[in-house]
Amino acid sequence: MQVILAKNCGFCRGVKYAVETALSVPAENTFVLGEIIHNPDVIRCISDRGIPTAEDVSEVPEGATLIIRSHGVGREVYATCERRGIRVIDCTCGFVRHTQKIVEEQSAAGKTVVIAGHSSHPEVVGLVGWAHGETLVVASEGEDFSALREKNVALVAQTTFSEERFSKIAENIKKECQKTVEIFRTICYTTIGRQKEARELAELCDAVVVIGGLNSSNTDKLCEIASAGGKFVYRLARADDFEYEKIKIFKRVGIITGASTPDWQAQEVLFKMEENNAEVQATTMQDVVEEMGKEERYKKGQLIKAKIVSATDEGIFVSASGKKEILLKKEEIDCEEYNKEAYAAKIGEEIEVMVVSLNPVELSEKKVRKMKEEEAVLAGIEAGEEFSVVCTGFNKGGLTAELGSYPVFVPAKEIRSGYVKELDKYVGKKLRLKLIEIRKERRKEIIASQRVILEAEKAAREAAKAEKEEAFFNAIGVGDVVEGKVERVTSFGAFVSVNGFDCLAHISDLSWTGVKAVTDVLEIGKRYEFKILKIDREAKKVSIGYKQLQPQPWDLAAEKYAVGDVVHGKVVRIVPFGAFVELEKGIDGLVHVSQISHEWLENPTSVLTIGQEIDAKILAFNPEERKINLSIKALEPKPETVEVKTEGDKPVRAKKASGRRDSKPSEEDEYREWNEGGLGGASIAEMLKLDENSDK
Ligand code: SF4
Numbered sequence: 001m002q003v004i005l006a007k008n009c010g011f012c013r014g015v016k017y018a019v020e021t022a023l024s025v026p027a028e029n030t031f032v033l034g035e036i037i038h039n040p041d042v043i044r045c046i047s048d049r050g051i052p053t054a055e056d057v058s059e060v061p062e063g064a065t066l067i068i069r070s071h072g073v074g075r076e077v078y079a080t081c082e083r084r085g086i087r088v089i090d091c092t093c094g095f096v097r098h099t100q101k102i103v104e105e106q107s108a109a110g111k112t113v114v115i116a117g118h119s120s121h122p123e124v125v126g127l128v129g130w131a132h133g134e135t136l137v138v139a140s141e142g143e144d145f146s147a148l149r150e151k152n153v154a155l156v157a158q159t160t161f162s163e164e165r166f167s168k169i170a171e172n173i174k175k176e177c178q179k180t181v182e183i184f185r186t187i188c189y190t191t192i193g194r195q196k197e198a199r200e201l202a203e204l205c206d207a208v209v210v211i212g213g214l215n216s217s218n219t220d221k222l223c224e225i226a227s228a229g230g231k232f233v234y235r236l237a238r239a240d241d242f243e244y245e246k247i248k249i250f251k252r253v254g255i256i257t258g259a260s261t262p263d264w265q266a267q268e269v270l271f272k273m274e275e276n277n278a279e280v281q282a283t284t285m286q287d288v289v290e291e292m293g294k295e296e297r298y299k300k301g302q303l304i305k306a307k308i309v310s311a312t313d314e315g316i317f318v319s320a321s322g323k324k325e326i327l328l329k330k331e332e333i334d335c336e337e338y339n340k341e342a343y344a345a346k347i348g349e350e351i352e353v354m355v356v357s358l359n360p361v362e363l364s365e366k367k368v369r370k371m372k373e374e375e376a377v378l379a380g381i382e383a384g385e386e387f388s389v390v391c392t393g394f395n396k397g398g399l400t401a402e403l404g405s406y407p408v409f410v411p412a413k414e415i416r417s418g419y420v421k422e423l424d425k426y427v428g429k430k431l432r433l434k435l436i437e438i439r440k441e442r443r444k445e446i447i448a449s450q451r452v453i454l455e456a457e458k459a460a461r462e463a464a465k466a467e468k469e470e471a472f473f474n475a476i477g478v479g480d481v482v483e484g485k486v487e488r489v490t491s492f493g494a495f496v497s498v499n500g501f502d503c504l505a506h507i508s509d510l511s512w513t514g515v516k517a518v519t520d521v522l523e524i525g526k527r528y529e530f531k532i533l534k535i536d537r538e539a540k541k542v543s544i545g546y547k548q549l550q551p552q553p554w555d556l557a558a559e560k561y562a563v564g565d566v567v568h569g570k571v572v573r574i575v576p577f578g579a580f581v582e583l584e585k586g587i588d589g590l591v592h593v594s595q596i597s598h599e600w601l602e603n604p605t606s607v608l609t610i611g612q613e614i615d616a617k618i619l620a621f622n623p624e625e626r627k628i629n630l631s632i633k634a635l636e637p638k639p640e641t642v643e644v645k646t647e648g649d650k651p652v653r654a655k656k657a658s659g660r661r662d663s664k665p666s667e668e669d670e671y672r673e674w675n676e677g678g679l680g681g682a683s684i685a686e687m688l689k690l691d692e693n694s695d696k
Contacts, residue, residue, distance in 0.1 A: 001248075001280045003270055004205060004288055006197045006256035010263025011037075012190040014070035014093025021091050022046045022067055030065040030089075033057060033073065034122055037260035038213030041238060060086055071122040072096040074129015075104075095159045095188035096123055100130045102184050106154035107131040111182070114138060114148070116169050117158025121217050124158050141168035142396035145176040153181045159188040160218035160259065162225070163195060171439075172397070175411075190259060191218055197285070198222040201254030203300075204288055207232040207247050211239065211265050212258025219258030226256070239268035244276035252288070252359075298355040303368060305350050311343035318353065318363065328353060332364035374404040381435045381446070386453060388432050394423035401431060407445045408433070414449035472501045473537050480532045481549065486525065489518040496530060496544060505530060509545035512552045513585035521546060553586030558623045561587075566635065571612045579604045581616060581630055589628035591616055598633050 011019060015037050022036050027050035035043050035053060047053065051067070054060050057080045065087045068077070072092035081088050092100075107113050112134045117124040119137040128135050136148070155173060157166045170183050201208050208226040212219025214237045227233040234246050247253055253273070255266050274280045298304065306318035306326070315330040315338070328351075330338035353363040354371065381387050389401040389408050398411040410431060412420050433448035476482065476498075484496035484503060493506040508514075510521040522528060530544035561567065561583070569581035569589065578592040591614075593604050601607060608614070616630035 001250065001273070001277055002252045002288065003273055003280055003282050004201060004252070004254045004285050005266055005270060005282060006194075006201060006254065007285070008190070008194040008197050009255065009257045009266040010261070012093075012188070012194075012259035014091075014095065014188075014190075015260050017093070018067070018070040018091035019046075021089060022051060023049065025051075025065070025067070025089060027051045029061070029063070030067065031060045032067045032069060033060070033077070034069055034071070036067070036069045038216035038219075038258070039238075039260045039262070040213070041265075042260070042262065057081065057086070060084075062086065065089060068092055069122075070096065072100055072126040073122075074126050076129060092126075093159070093188070095186065095190075096126070099156050099159060099184070099186040100127060102154065102156050102186065103127050103135070104130045104132065106156075106182070106184075107133045107135070109154075110152065111154040111180075112136060112148060112151040114153055114155045114169075114173065115158065116155065116161050116166050118217055121158060123160075123217075127156070127158075138169060140396075141165060141172050143169075144396075145173050148173060148177045150178065152179045153177050154184065155181060156184045156186045158217065159186060160191045160221060161187050162221045163187055163192060191221075194218070194256065194259065195221060195225050198225045198256055199228075200285060201256060202226040202228070202231045204285065205231065205252045205254040206250040207234060207252075208254040208256065209234045209236065209242075209247065209269055210256055210258070211236045211269065212261045213237055216258045216260055219261070222256055222258060226254075236269070239265045239272070242269045242272050244273060247273075248277070254285075298358060298361055300355055300358060302355045303352055303371075304355065304363075306353055306363070308343060308347050308349050308351065310347065311340045313340060316343050318351065326361050326363055328363045328365060332356075332362075332366055334365040334369050370404065374406065377404065378406070378438070378444075378446075382438070384434065386432055386434055387448075388430055391426045391429050391431050393427060399423060399426050399431065403446060409445060409447050410450060411447070414451045416451050416454055468500060469540065472499055473535070475499075476532055476535065476542070478532050478535055481529055482532060482544070483527055483529055484544070485527045486522045489522065489524060491518075494518045494522050496528075498530070498542070498544070501542065503530070503532075503542040503544045505544045505546055509533065509543070509547055511547050512550065553584060554623055554626050557587055557621075557626075557628075561618060561621055561628060563618050563621050565618045566615055567618060567630070568613065568615050569630075571608050571610050571614060574604050574608060574610060576603065579608050581614060583628070587628070589616070589618070589630040591630045591632055595619065595629070595631035595633055598636060598639050 010016075018036055019042055022032060023046065030051050031054040032046065032051055033054055033056075036046055037043070043053065054066070057066070057077050060066050060081075062084045063086070066081060067089045068091055070091055070093040078088065080086075103113050103115070107130075110133065113131050114136045115124055115127050116138055117127075118139055119125075124137055128137070134151075138145075153173060155170055166185065166187060170181075174181050198208065198210070202225070208231060210219060210223050210226060210233055212222070212235075219235070223233050223235050232247075232250070236242055255269055257263065257266050270280075270282055274282075304320045306320040306328075309317045309319050309325050311317075312327075313330075315328050315333060317325040318328050319325045333343075351365060352368050353365050354367045356362050356364045356367060377387065387403065389403050391399045391401050391410075393400040398409055398413075399415060401408040401410070410433065412423065414436065415423075415426065415431075431448075431450050432453050433450050434452050436447045436449050439445040439447060482498045482503075484498035487495050487497050487502065489495070491507075493504050494510075495502050496505055497503075505522070507518055510518065515521050528546060529549055530546055531548040532542060533545045533548070534541075534543040536542070567583050567589070569583040571579050572582045572588060573580040576593075578590050579596070580588045580590055582588050591604075591608075593601055596604055596607055614632055615635055616632050617634040618628055619631045619634065620627070620629035622628075
């Protein structure tokens with residue numbers, strides 16, 4: 001087992017100064033504000049010297065000495081100390097002090113200070129304490145930055161924050177913020193170096209041991225970075241916790257510590273490894289790299305040109321730049337079916353292969369083709385081509401997917417117009433996308449938008465619709481006859497598609513005789529001819545009528561009815577002067593009260609009721625005025641006159657014998673009544689007059 005001790009093991013500069021100070025100042029009446037570092041052994045050491053830890057400045061007695069640790073504190077702590085006569089030994093790290101100044105100055109300039117860090121971390125609490133105005137602490141790039149849209153922003157980082165995450169936060173804030181965003185990369189170089197080394201250890205080793213307090217923020221970051229490539233990370237708060245069993249299967253192990261862990265903790269872990277395994281060989285990263293370089297200096301993902309050296313049943317051996325021969329397994333050769341003989345004939349030819357793994361080096365020719373295909377797709381996408389992917393997941397900020405080996409991210413606001421709340425519903429669904437940008441950090445990430453496609457399509461649809469409508473309105477005029485398909489019906493009419501434009505045929509315009517339901521006349525899905533009744537271009541409304549193209553009942557009445565005909569009908573309305581009788585839908589005739597019976601009637605209701613079916617004779621027929629005058633009594637026998645009396649010089653017709661005719665009048669009667677008593681198309685007034693005269 002090889003063990004690589006990181007160069008950056010042990011205390012960082014700021015922690016070293018604070019610890020050495022606490023270990024050297026006179027202990028009497030001296031306090032440390034908060035744990036001096038996140039390391040229980042060091043805390044115990046200082047406490048054993050007689051320097052207790054005060055959680056708050058209020059716990060420190062007046063006149064005492066107070067050590068301020070490397071994390072720093074807010075402005076108010078200094079003010080309190082001054083007020084209470086407490087002597088301050090300020091061990092705030094120079095990097096932290098620099099960040100505090102930025103916070104103070106930027107907030108004094110009216111900016112909202114965003115701190116990338118963890119809100120409960122003492123350094124961040126201290127930074128907030130230097131602001132004069134609004135601050136916002138954010139821990140990840142997925143947070144909601146919409147509150148910053150209208151703000152001038154200054155972005156700083158907790159000195160131990162992850163570089164990669166800080167960059168993402170900065171990008172997302174820049175995207176959201178419509179005003180100025182000033183970015184201060186305040187992550188200290190010690191942190192940057194340590195994170196870089198953690199990354200390199202993870203690349204070189206099979207497992208990484210990370211030692212640091214469990215509440216140490218910078219140790220958290222080291223673990224996060226070391227495990228990013230899928231390597232095993234064994235985190236320890238202290239060397240005492242180390243168990244060799246956990247790492248015994250690995251061939252190369254790296255050891256790194258957080259900034260508040262003394263380097264002897266790393267040495268102790270190494271010692272424990274050596275105790276358990278006599279073959280443990282301590283080395284440095286440089287030595288390992290040099291050693292590997294003797295064999296190969298490849299990087300994962302690197303493309304190399306290699307010559308075919310030999311062909312075997314397992315694949316072909318290739319050699320690049322005279323280095324040792326490497327087997328290209330037959331499954332990774334870019335061919336339909338591997339044929340040893342065919343490749344034996346190609347010995348000496350050069351092929352391009354990709355390094356897919358190290359220790360041992362493995363190659364693939366197929367992946368070269370795949371990569372080139374993906375690059376071609378990527379070039380098309382960069383040129384503005386639409387592409388589609390299936391959404392595979394989501395996070396707080398949007399949807400995730402993959403295009404070949406490239407991760408794809410669709411920010412929530414780029415999914416469609418408007419706010420998208422339920423991102424989970426998109427998982428498994430196809431997304432049609434256009435590129436916004438390609439983020440080129442450690443791995444290319446495609447940032448894309450579906451919204452731009454949907455909005456462009458909507459705009460195109462609306463433009464086409466407007467053009468079609470314009471053409472439609474230009475082509476039609478009131479009175480035109482058009483053909484349309486009934487698309488849907490409602491209680492008040494039918495919507496009819498005429499050349500793709502929805503027109504309304506109101507229910508009152510469907511039939512001359514009135515209908516109860518639209519479907520009594522029109523059937524959904526069928527085509528009919530309609531007449532254009534009204535055009536409202538501004539409101540984009542067209543009214544059409546169906547009945548206007550149908551004959552009216554009165555148009556045909558002249559062919560059906562004539563004076564003297566006996567007709568059958570139903571009483572549909574009774575008025576004081578008579579009754580209206582429906583002969584057919586749309587054609588009513590009037591039986592005047594005087595034409596109901598030979599007897600005097602006070603009111604038609606004494607003889608007729610609504611709904612009653614009667615026979616009547618047509619006395620008058622005027623189709624132009626749509627009038628038919630009917631008589632019931634004309635079908636009844638005329639009662640005989642009993643006697644005639646004279647009153648003065650006026651003859652008075654005595655009461656006729658009561659009783660109705662119970663049979664139709666004879667043709668002779670009919671002829672006489674028509675000529676003598678008939679009305680022949682007279683008006684109601686004339687009928688009344690005639691009737692009065694006849695009574696007289
Ligand atoms: S990690 Fe960096 S900022 Fe923090 S104390 Fe150490 S040197 Fe200073």
